[in-house]
Amino acid sequence: MDAIILQILNGLDKGSAYALIALGLTLIFGTLGVVNFAHGALFMIGAFVAVTLQRIFGLSYEEVDPDKTDFLGNPLVVDKPYVEKWFGADFGAWLIDWSVPLAIIAAIPVMLIVGFVMERGLIKHFYKRPHADQILVTFGLAIVLQELIKYFFGANPIQTGAPDAFAGSMDFGVLLGFDPNVIIYPYWRLVYFLFAALVIGGVFAFLQFTTFGMVVRAGMADRETVGLLGINIDKRFTLMFGLAAAVAGVAGVMYTPILAPNYHMGMDFLVLSFVVVVVGGMGSLPGAVAAGFLLGILQSFASMNEIKSLIPGIDQVIIYLVAILILLTRPRGLLGRAGVMED
Amino acid sequence: MSKSNFTRRGLLKTGAVSGAGLALPTIFTSAASAFTNEPTGGTVTLGFNVPQTGPYADEGLDELRAQELAVEHLNGMGDGGMLNTFSSQALEGNGILGKKVQFVTGDTQTKSDAARASAKSMIEKDGVTMINGGSSSGVAIAVQGLCQEAGIIFMAGLTHSNDTTGKDRKANGFRHFFNGYMSGAALGPVLKNAYGTDRRAYHLTADYTWGWTQQESIQASTEAIGWETVNNVLTPVGAGDFSSYITPVLNSGADVLILNHYGGDMVNSLTQAVQFGLRDAQANGKDFEIVVPLYSELMAAGAGENIKGVYGSMNWNWQLSDAGTQAFVKSFGEKYGRPPSNSAHTCYVQTLLYADAVTRAGSFNPCAVAEALEGFEFDGLGNGPTLYRAEDHQCFKDVLVMKGAENPTTEYDTLEIVEQTPVEQVMYEPNHPMFGGDEASLGECNDGA
Known part of the structure; x- marks a missing residue:
């Protein structure tokens, strides 16, 4: 039982990331009709916003420590962060420690701009082109973006830790009546799940309870009619692209303490996220979220030793097997609606 | 009645010219291909096949730095690095056998097929006599097989699988790095x-x-x-x-x-x-x-x-205190502003060992080079006394046991040396079951002729 609860918990944080990326993908597909293969790169750029902020806070001046030597035997040059000099040792250290949560504040405008530039500069030219063209151009863009990140940040994963306040793990099992140390769950993964729930809830509320959201939903259902009513739907859809980019970006920021960012992390998530969108139903926002969590949890279960010993390698293929099964029984996905990608 | 133009003298002349014409390419071919990529001018080209893209690109970059440094030292530039401490004094800083050393690079991408493609290109287009580098055992085994087929020497980089010099060992392949x-x-x-x-x-x-x-x-x-x-x-x-x-x-x-x-x-x-x-x-x-x-x-x-x-x-760490390590760290550190990694070290050493073997053999012929490397005992390259064992082409030397440092001062001393395990403790028989047993064989050396 404890193993099952553990794998559900593991699946929740993985599923949170899938759901957040798939949500953005679905928003873009539902509004603009574009299959955006660069969406994983937006998740990766968000993660590197956190890395960048950590590096900005870590900008240092050099001080020579006469008591120590470097690898060539010269006096050791020690880096001292400017923030500790400018704002005092305590506040400076706090800024560095909290760089990941603080990066959300930086990531939202950065990702909105990245999304806007991407949509206006490239993707809008492909609205009327076949999906194959869209996939090719956005996939190419993803490769360009990841190579740019590699050029500036290198190929190795970069540790970007959570604040000390969230280091360590909680004994989840004790809350459920198990013995101590049976079900351990890191605090930051719990934070990530709650954060994902908040963002998903926020996006749904925005679409459901604001006039802007109502127009967007109407545009998703019937773009032409909304246009005939004199509403500039294109402008709103561009903003939705920016919003989708921001969702992917903040998802990337918060994921950095779970997975040390590297330049190809977006590509690792992209394929799975597309499967999530297809399983959830193209164009369905609730479907994307539900499928994200469902596939995340199933993937965790498939990694259990008991399951792997029965079917070796199942952890590698479970998501695709489930996708095949669902598409065979429900060709439009779990919550897909008629008419999407069927013309 | 028709009249033939054939005469006995004409037939003989035609036959002699045709015969010489047919024989000529064979003569040239056999002279040109005494072995694969025999250097003919005043230079010799080495191929450095490292991950320049992909997840191990930073490690590949460090290997390239070391290989470039090795070429400098072989050509008599810089401070000579480990050439000053190497127990074999065959190399004189005038290239290899008097030929200036050049190099070309390939990108393995840490993928076997990409690594084989870049190695093949370097062998066929650039005429390299040796391929060195890499950061993956899967890649090393794939490229080693290719070099065996092509008839050139493979000096493996960072590869730690037992199989590289175990069940997949090859007569043309050599590993300085330690193993599992x-x-x-x-x-x-x-x-x-x-x-x-x-x-x-x-x-x-x-x-x-x-x-x-x-x-x-x-x-x-x-x-x-x-x-x-x-x-x-x-x-x-x-x-x-x-x-x-x-x-x-x-x-x-x-x-x-x-x-x-x-x-x-x-x-x-x-x-x-x-x-x-x-x-x-x-x-x-x-x-x-x-x-x-x-x-x-x-x-x-x-x-x-x-x-x-x-x-x-x-396999090695820059914090060792022997003369070879100090010479290499000084040379590398002054050029690049950072201490070398152990993958950089093994690539540097492999390049020197190849050049030294060619010099001692007096030939670039891969089979002569292989013979010079087999059973070669040396010192002064950072690992203490080392043997290139003839039976499996594996180097035997001390191994370092490391531990994550409690109080690192920089990003370079995150590990500390716990123990230098003596070579006797890590020796094994060439037919050890984990290394392919009695069936494992180097096969025949291939010089491509």
């Missing part, structure tokens, strides 16, 4: 002293040749000191999130987690194991421990604080 068996043999006694004999180990293992052979080696060495192996779970390379593999460890009855992971996988699995509280946990009445059998400085820096106190092993 040696890591196990070195780590076993240290782990016994640190954690005792009553331990239960749980392995997470990268699912490819390197992971399999390292796991087998570490399991054998830990069971030899009395440890029990609870489980071995194979994990996909590049899994990213290892949480679903780590959580079962908590309730498995194990009190040691052994991570047979390298590179980004090691950084992620170690970090996540720490996040899930394994370092602070208690199991079977003991502190829970983590072991990372193969370390790399670049990856250790990536793992940050999580690596503190964690045992592992290395």
